[in-house]
Amino acid sequence: MVEIVHSAAPVCAIGVSLVAVILMLISKGYPNLREFWTIGASILKFSIVVSMLPTILDGKVIEYSLYSILPGLDIKFRVDPMGIFFALTASFLWIITSFYSIGYMRALKEHAQTRYFSFFAIALSATMGVAFSANLFTTFLFYELITLSTFPLVAHTETPEAIKSSRRYIAYLLGTSIAFQLSAIFLTYNATGTLEFSNHGILAGKAPDMLLIIIFILFMAGITKAAMMPFHSWLPAAMVAPTPVSALLHAVAVVKTGVFVLLKVILFVFGVDLLSKLGVGTALAYFASFTIIVASFIALRQDNLKLRLAYSTISQLSYVVLAVALLTPGGITASVMHIIIHAFGKITLFFAAGAIYVATRKTNISELNGIGKQMPLTMAAFTIGVLSMIGVPPAAGFISKWYMISGSIEARQIPFIIVIAASTILNACYFLPIVYTAYFKRHDNEIYNEEWRMLNKGYGMINLNSEVRIKEAPPLMVVSLILTAIGTLVLFFWPSLFLELARMVVGGVI
Amino acid sequence: MIEIIIGKYNYWIYITLMMIGFYAMIAKGNLIKKIIGMNIFQTAVILFYISTGKVWGGTAPILWDKAVIYDNPIPHVLMLTAIVVSVGTTAVAIAIVIRIYKEYGTMEEDAILEIERKQAEELRKGNTGQREI
Amino acid sequence: MNIAEHFPALVIVIPLLFALITWLAGLINRAFCWVIALTITFLCFLMSFSILNTVMHTGRISYHMGAWEPPWGIEYAIDYLNGFVLVVVSFIAFIVTLYSRKSVGLEIDEEKSPAFYSLYMLLFTGLMGMTITGDIFNLYVFIEITSLSGYALIAIGRRRNSLMASFNYLILGTIAATFILIGIGYLYMVTGSLNMADLREKLPPLYHSRVVLTAFGFFTVGLSLKLALFPLHIWLPNAYTYAPSVVSAIMAATSTKVGAYAMLRILFTVFKVEFDLNVVPVTKILLVLSCIAIIAGSILAISQTNIKRMLAYSSVGQIGYIVLGTTMANQTAMTGSIIHILNHALMKGTLFLVAGCVVYKTGIEDISGLKGMGQKMPFSMAAFTVGALSMVGVPLTVGFISKWYLATGALKAGMWFILPIILISSLLSAIYFWRIIEGIYFAPAVSSQHSEVSTYRSLDHHNPHPVSRSRDDAPPGMLIPTLILAGLCIFFGIAAYIPVSVAEKAANMLLGGT
Amino acid sequence: MKDDIIIRVISNLLIPFIQLYALYVLAHGDLGPGGGFQGGVIFASSIILYVLVYGIDEGRKRAHQKITDVLNSVGVMIYGGIGVVCLFFGGYYLQYGKLPLGDLKHASHLGIYGIEIGVEVTVAAVMITIFFEMAGRKSD
Amino acid sequence: MFNIAATVIVLAAALVIYRAIKGPRIYDRVLAVNVIGTKTVVLLALIGYIYERPHFLDIALVYAIINFIATIAFLKYRQTGGLD
Amino acid sequence: MSFILTAVIMFIFWILLSGEFNIVLILSCIISSLFVSYISHDLLIGKTDIKLGLIRTLRFIKYIPWLMWQIVLSNIDLVKRTLHPRMPISPTIFSFRNELRTEMGMVALANSITLTPGTITIDVNKDEFIIHAVATELAEGLMEGEMQRRIKAIEGEAGV
Amino acid sequence: MDIIRTIISGILIATGCFLIVIAAIGVVRFPDFYTRMHPAGKGDTLGQGLVLTGLMVYEGFDLISVKLLIIIIFIFIANPTATHALAKAAYVAGVKPWVKDEGDGK
Amino acid sequence: MIDFILLFFLVICAIAAIRMKDLLSTVIILGAYSLIMAVVWTRMNAVDVAFTEASVGAGITTVLLIAALSRTQRGEENGQRSQVRVQGSLNAHSIISLIVVFVTGAVLVYGTLDMPDYGDPNAPSHHHVAPRYIKEPLEESGVINMVTALLANYRGYDTLGETTVIFTSGISVILLLRRKIQQ
Structure with missing residues (x-):
């Protein structure tokens, strides 16, 4: 039995950004102070998370029971390897995203920035909550909180299109989680009498197989944040959000929470043994494969950069699901690793997309001719991200692909190797053209100038005579995207910390 | 069978009365008619109650030297209350009807519903019209 | 005399007497009315709290009116269930009274305010009386007091539609009350008793008597009419829509709840659980009806354009929840049902109070008119959001607690199909509330699009200008009660053990436990 | 209607008797049929008769709106008040036996009499009020 | 004796009810109801004697005193169109 | 004058109706008679000359x-x-x-x-x-x- | 003595009942509203009077018969008044009396 | 015999009352209904109830209804125009109502089958609490009218409620109809 340490640190980690929200609201009129709180909170949070790391690495688990609403409905936190893994990723990326956001928001002079940063902070808090949750109820609670707090972010621009998309966003996320996830939770509670996560699952032997399968399906359908195929369409729709939000949604908070919860359900509610006995793991894996391939094909057809990234995300998330569905040590390692690796890679890509937008107001790939020369740093980072996505060394993506393949072999499931291979090729097909366009195509200056003028009319920056030079985006943005790109590389060369954590996860559940 | 009829026929008459009133309450379009139906309905129920208090050979429940059997006084008491309630309800109903007549100029449910429907339609038109502007 | 011993009587008599005094005081100075109403509702809240406290310590209280022991005289029997409902009713009434001053000042002619407050107090008295009494005929009397005052209060809505709404309510309410009266008569005929506890003892041998069955049927139909269970809900939407805001709020929050309480009383105190389960399939019928009510209420709510009407239809659905919990006859679901009495009172109270605030400030009643209101009335709209989330059943709000109990109760009873129904209705309520919330926060204010007809005609002078986005929230007198209720929506969603501890005992008692 | 001599004279003649009969019914509620409610209604009918004959304005002079308004609630207050008084004397609510009016029998009797008065006052006042409000002019 | 008398009166009332329902004018109806009212007074007195309980006379007295109010109200309504 | 006369008539009327005598009833009788003659003495007697009447x-x-x-x-x-x-x-x-x-x-x-x-x-x-x-x-x-x-x-x- | 009283009262009640029945027949039989008022106004009043007098005789002299007397008096006062009220209502409303031939109704 | 005829009258009057087009006639017939009802109650020994019905029926209800008519309109509208237009829906409505009414009536009749017969002295309702009310009113309440004793003493609280109902209706009417409080 693992040693349990009681500490309020997880609550602090969650609470710190909530406190920050209050401070932000108070200092509404002072943007600098407000952003100081944002940054401060994110750094503080990260340091709290890091402070917990040694304990976890010692093989201990931190637990904290915050409050019990009713018997069975506890708000309880537990920091285990997987949780700290996710928390580390999220809190680290929050720091960077905060910097990036500040740059982005200021550059575009967006409205309602206080609201933006507040909900941003709440969303992060909720993500931490999910990461540290010790039972299904706490998970569900924070899961809903993420949904609700990201809604204002998605609808941020308040244009009709944004409203429409955010409506779809909320409908999918809230709807499925109420309809399916909640009912799965009810059924689980009814079958087991508890909602606590346990390393070997809580459902084993508690209910007839048929019911278990139903519960499993309900969970899978309920956790739509993982953007599995029939419930994926909220994700492209949510692309109307400002780019930092997209980054947050796609790389960190929302979708990762989705797959994270999925992992937790698979590993800690059902347990590896039960799932392999039921045989639903393979079914899920096939399902994920389907999503991977189809989403990749759709991504191929997108011209809008963010949309292409979005479909790529759908496909990449399914890697995580596929990997864990193999139910082998390699697969689980791969899926855990892929969470962080994809996070870094995808956030780099989104940051780059945002930087391009801020600098040029362009959103379509076909317009990016020759941008690599004007924005060298951005595009360099972008390329690193792309490599990671495809799985080419020295980018981190390679590691997860490696483990995935080894997991498939362990499970003796050759079809999935083919799927991974095929998808790698597809990845390459839809990402490399962007890089190619950026570096090797010349852009048409006249058209470009014309557009530039029109685009800037509203901003009072009309400069007809001089040739408009495209500069890099504001330094805050560039710095952050470079940081994440470097992170991707670092992960490839020094992945030991995370591999250690992943191994602990595997050791716990198998 | 015969005993049943002899023993219960008066209950059935009360029920008939109740149902006449009930019918008037739900089927008649005229509001005053509804009120009258309500009165009939309530009185019939009261009648039913009173009859449950009857005892063969009993006399009115007021102490009397010559009496041995009295009727059961409880239903009487309950029904005094019920009558009072019925009067109160009737009064309020009439007051509402008077107001309705003042506002709508009619007491026919159909006509009132028609007016309300038209009003709602105008409202909708007005709303959409303004929204287009 | 030990005053606390007489609280059960005083908790009814004091509001009753002060309803009269309100009227008299109103003849002298109209400002007294509100003060009296406020003081008395608060006093009643304290008293009912003390009663509940006593019940929790000593068990069932039985107060004998006129010192006549139960089967002979009228008994006030307070156990966990009605102690709980008493507190709920008196608290909501207190909050609504606190709120009422401004709102009534706007919506009711000033010279009518004494009569209004007097009737309001009588409504309150009636509700408390219905809750506290242990005598089945006394229940009827209080039902009538409640109904009569309710009819008049609804009828004085500003729009003339309120009159017809009130008249329909009167007709259906009278049918309901008369049905209940018939039920009482049938039961009395074969038992000779009017006391609920006594009836409970005397009825079991007669469970298969056709008289008892008929009586039971009439009780069920009558009470269903009163509490607006689905096919019999037709009076409710109009009544709540056109009544003055304060009246909508108090009636939506308490009146149907007390109806539901009366239903529980009849189903589980006068009759025993065995009767409901084995003798007549009433639980099954109610189960089906409440399921339909939950779904239909939500669907109908979606198609509404008037805020209050939407809330009213949503009430129809929520009443379905309360009834649903009772029909499964297990403790968890019953707890859910009882706790939902409180929870729905809080949520609906909040929502109706916000609707009142909006009417007060802008005269808007249309949902589309709420656009951009988040800027203008941030606090009211925050309360609305809390209420709405609670209705949807988001965790940490009271709505979730009810759903949790109902759903787990349903699963315990092996009724799987309840689960989708609960969740679908949550989804539907998410749809109709989200529509509004989105409009409130993420849509630009629509400039004065509400036509004259859609607002209170006489309010036009009040705010003829387009809705501006500058902050202009309801006055504190209205805002504070609204926020209190909204806060409680969250508080009891977190500190759920407080009401649940009572509700569980009550449920246990209803199901025949000790 | 004032110009109809027969009805006016006969009504003048009957009204006092009706009123007295109303009070008689009240007082004899314990001995025979009748009581506060019936008495109240009969009393109200006398005023109604008066209004029918002399018109509503004359009627108001005899039954001032202020007075009926006050009496509306005074009656119930007498009733409820007696109950409260019972509390003060250590009894339960409406336990007349505890009133300091002699032995149980007399105390109860007087208590009952008291509440009947309350009922009569309210009923009479309310019925008169209702009639006045309803018989008001059409043009109002 | 009283029983027979009461039955006879009730049968007489049947005739009057015929008139009350048949009409043809509203006046006929009022007249008929008035007649029924006076018959009721007698009937109540007789029932009192059938049951040997003279208390019933009080009810008869009520009718005797106030039964004509409705008629006067009717007259007033027909004459002035209102009751004020 | 008419007041007293009405009261007396009322008193007699009550006694004829009642036929029961106890303290409460007699008191009620007197009070009722006075009350009735207070509110409607002008109706029964009016201003006629009593003797002639x-x-x-x-x-x-x-x-x-x-x-x-x-x-x-x-x-x-x-x-x-x-x-x-x-x-x-x-x-x-x-x-x-x-x-x-x-x-x-x-x-x-x-x-x-x-x-x-x-x-x-x-x-x-x-x-x-x-x-x-x-x-x-x-x-x-x-x-x-x-x-x-x-x-x-x-x-x-x-x-x- | 009692027997005589009973017989007298019997006769009175029988006569009264007879008159009441006649009045009822009259109400049904007479051709128009005004004529119908005659049986209603007279036959009924006297019929009742007789029945109640019969009861008085049966009762003997005590307070109850005084009460009966009071009833009789009230009936004799109220009934013609009601009849008059009704007649007037009809007259004011312009109800034309039925005339046998081309009679000379004013 | 008398009882049967009287009940028969009641049914006839009730039907006539709701069948008549002329509202004033309806009101008048309702008066007759109330008169007969009072007699029926007297036959059932319910003196107090009959008394109440007598005073209310003769003194209040009819007058109030006439007042209502004087403030509204007298006839039930039966112009061909509206009749033709709503014919279809009206019929459907009445048929549904009839079904509801018949079902309700059938249930009630079903209930009566197990009831004690009319006037059965062995009916349970006469043996549970009633004997005390019959035996003790003089000792416990000092009155000889059991109904009054029961009304004002044993169930005095109901009567308080009843009076409150009256007060409520009074205030309701004031609230609804009073235009202006006279100074």
Whole structure:
């Protein structure tokens, strides 16, 4: 039995950004102070998370029971390897995203920035909550909180299109989680009498197989944040959000929470043994494969950069699901690793997309001719991200692909190797053209100038005579995207910390 | 069978009365008619109650030297209350009807519903019209 | 005399007497009315709290009116269930009274305010009386007091539609009350008793008597009419829509709840659980009806354009929840049902109070008119959001607690199909509330699009200008009660053990436990 | 209607008797049929008769709106008040036996009499009020 | 004796009810109801004697005193169109 | 004066109705009588001279037997007409001059007319009586005016 | 003595009942509203009077018969008044009396 | 015999009352209904109830209804125009109502089958609490009218409620109809 340490640190980690929200609201009129709180909170949070790391690495688990609403409905936190893994990723990326956001928001002079940063902070808090949750109820609670707090972010621009998309966003996320996830939770509670996560699952032997399968399906359908195929369409729709939000949604908070919860359900509610006995793991894996391939094909057809990234995300998330569905040590390692690796890679890509937008107001790939020369740093980072996505060394993506393949072999499931291979090729097909366009195509200056003028009319920056030079985006943005790109590389060369954590996860559940 | 009829026929008459009133309450379009139906309905129920208090050979429940059997006084008491309630309800109903007549100029449910429907339609038109502007 | 011993009587008599005094005081100075109403509702809240406290310590209280022991005289029997409902009713009434001053000042002619407050107090008295009494005929009397005052209060809505709404309510309410009266008569005929506890003892041998069955049927139909269970809900939407805001709020929050309480009383105190389960399939019928009510209420709510009407239809659905919990006859679901009495009172109270605030400030009643209101009335709209989330059943709000109990109760009873129904209705309520919330926060204010007809005609002078986005929230007198209720929506969603501890005992008692 | 001599004279003649009969019914509620409610209604009918004959304005002079308004609630207050008084004397609510009016029998009797008065006052006042409000002019 | 008398009166009332329902004018109806009212007074007195309980006379007295109010109200309504 | 008289009449009326005597009832009786005469003493007695009123009442009592006899006659007449297969009626409306001076007298006459053979008072005003008679000959009988004479006699010479 | 009283009261009640029945027949049989008022106004009043007098005789002299007397008096006062009220209502409303031939109704 | 005829009258009057087009006639017939009802109650020895019905029926209800008519309109609208237009829906409505009414009536009749017969002295209702009310009113309440004793003493609280109902209706009417409080 693992040693349990009681500490309020997880609550602090969650609470710190909530406190920050209050401070932000108070200092509404002072943007600098407000952003100081944002940054401060994110750094503080990260340091709290890091402070917990040694304990976890010692093989201990931190637990904290915050409050019990009713018997069975506890708000309880537990920091285990997987949780700290996710928390580390999220809190680290929050720091960077905060910097990036500040740059982005200021550059575009967006409205309602206080609201933006507040909900941003709440969303992060909720993500931490999910990461540290010790039972299904706490998970569900924070899961809903993420949904609700990201809604204002998605609808941020308040244009009709944004409203429409955010409506779809909320409908999918809230709807499925109420309809399916909640009912799965009810059924689980009814079958087991508890909602606590346990390393070997809580459902084993508690209910007839048929019911278990139903519960499993309900969970899978309920956790739509993982953007599995029939419930994926909220994700492209949510692309109307400002780019930092997209980054947050796609790389960190929302979708990762989705797959994270999925992992937790698979590993800690059902347990590896039960799932392999039921045989639903393979079914899920096939399902994920389907999503991977189809989403990749759709991504191929997108011209809008963010949309292409979005479909790529759908496909990449399914890697995580596929990997864990193999139910082998390699697969689980791969899926855990892929969470962080994809996070870094995808956030780099989104940051780059945002930087391009801020600098040029362009959103379509076909317009990016020759941008690599004007924005060298951005595009360099972008390329690193792309490599990671495809799985080419020295980018981190390679590691997860490696483990995935080894997991498939362990499970003796050759079809999935083919799927991974095929998808790698597809990845390459839809990402490399962007890089190619950026570096090797010349852009048409006249058209470009014309557009530039029109685009800037509203901003009072009309400069007809001089040739408009495209500069890099504001330094805050560039710095952050470079940081994440470097992170991707670092992960490839020094992945030991995370591999250690992943191994602990595997050791716990198998 | 015969005993049943002899023993219960008066209950059935009360029920008939109740149902006449009930019918008037739900089927008649005229509001005053509804009120009258309500009165009939309530009185019939009261009648039913009173009859449950009857005892063969009993006399009115007021102490009397010559009496041995009295009727059961409880239903009487309950029904005094019920009558009072019925009067109160009737009064309020009439007051509402008077107001309705003042506002709508009619007491026919159909006509009132028609007016309300038209009003709602105008409202909708007005709303959409303004929204287009 | 030990005053606390007489609280059960005083908790009814004091509001009753002060309803009269309100009227008299109103003849002298109209400002007294509100003060009296406020003081008395608060006093009643304290008293009912003390009663509940006593019940929790000593068990069932039985107060004998006129010192006549139960089967002979009228008994006030307070156990966990009605102690709980008493507190709920008196608290909501207190909050609504606190709120009422401004709102009534706007919506009711000033010279009518004494009569209004007097009737309001009588409504309150009636509700408390219905809750506290242990005598089945006394229940009827209080039902009538409640109904009569309710009819008049609804009828004085500003729009003339309120009159017809009130008249329909009167007709259906009278049918309901008369049905209940018939039920009482049938039961009395074969038992000779009017006391609920006594009836409970005397009825079991007669469970298969056709008289008892008929009586039971009439009780069920009558009470269903009163509490607006689905096919019999037709009076409710109009009544709540056109009544003055304060009246909508108090009636939506308490009146149907007390109806539901009366239903529980009849189903589980006068009759025993065995009767409901084995003798007549009433639980099954109610189960089906409440399921339909939950779904239909939500669907109908979606198609509404008037805020209050939407809330009213949503009430129809929520009443379905309360009834649903009772029909499964297990403790968890019953707890859910009882706790939902409180929870729905809080949520609906909040929502109706916000609707009142909006009417007060802008005269808007249309949902589309709420656009951009988040800027203008941030606090009211925050309360609305809390209420709405609670209705949807988001965790940490009271709505979730009810759903949790109902759903787990349903699963315990092996009724799987309840689960989708609960969740679908949550989804539907998410749809109709989200529509509004989105409009409130993420849509630009629509400039004065509400036509004259859609607002209170006489309010036009009040705010003829387009809705501006500058902050202009309801006055504190209205805002504070609204926020209190909204806060409680969250508080009891977190500190759920407080009401649940009572509700569980009550449920246990209803199901025949000790 | 004032110009109809027969009805006016006969009504003048009957009204006092009706009123007295109303009070008689009240007082004899314990001995025979009748009581506060019936008495109240009969009393109200006398005023109604008066209004029918002399018109509503004359009627108001005899039954001032202020007075009926006050009496509306005074009656119930007498009733409820007696109950409260019972509390003060250590009894339960409406336990007349505890009133300091002699032995149980007399105390109860007087208590009952008291509440009947309350009922009569309210009923009479309310019925008169209702009639006045309803018989008001059409043009109002 | 009283029983027979009461039955006879009730049968007489049947005739009057015929008139009350048949009409043809509203006046006929009022007249008929008035007649029924006076018959009721007698009937109540007789029932009192059938049951040997003279208390019933009080009810008869009520009718005797106030039964004509409705008629006067009717007259007033027909004459002035209102009751004020 | 009228107050006391009304109270006394009321007192008597109560005693006649009640027939029960105990402290509570007597007290109620007195209070009720006073109350009734307080609120409506002007209705019953009005401003008439009490002494004259008393005399008239006595005279009226003397008049009653005659009236009774007339009523009986009228009923016999009525029975005849009702049961006669051909219904020998010839309704008519007519009026005659009002020679009475007191309202009380007019009312007495009007009601007497209503109760006596075949005639019904439709309306009375200061000038005339409007009468409906079931048969013309009855109308003529009434026109002879015996009844009015008798009522006039009750009113007395000094009628106000 | 009692027997005589009973017989007298029996006769009175029988006569009264007879008159009441006649009145009822009259109400049904007479051709128009005004004529119908005659049986209603007279036959009924006297019929009632007789029945109640019969009861008085049966009762003997005590307070109850005083009450009966009071009832009789009230009936004799109220009934013609009601009849008059009704007649007037009809007259004011312009109800035409039924006339046998082209009679001479004024 | 008398009872049966009287009940028969009641049914006839009730039907006539709701069948008549002329509202004033309806009101008048309702008066007759109330008169007969009072007699029926007297026959059932319910003196107090009959008394109440007598005073209410003769003194209040009819007058109030006439007042209502004087403030509104007298006839039930039966113009061909509206009749034709709503014919279809009206019929459907009445048929549904009839079904509801018949079902309700059938249930009630079903209930009566197990009831004690009319006037059965062995009916349970006469043996549970009633004997005390019959035996003790003089000792416990000092009155000889059991109904009054029960009304004002044993169930005095109901009567308080009843009076409150009256007060409520009074205030309601004031609230609804009073235009202006006279100074």
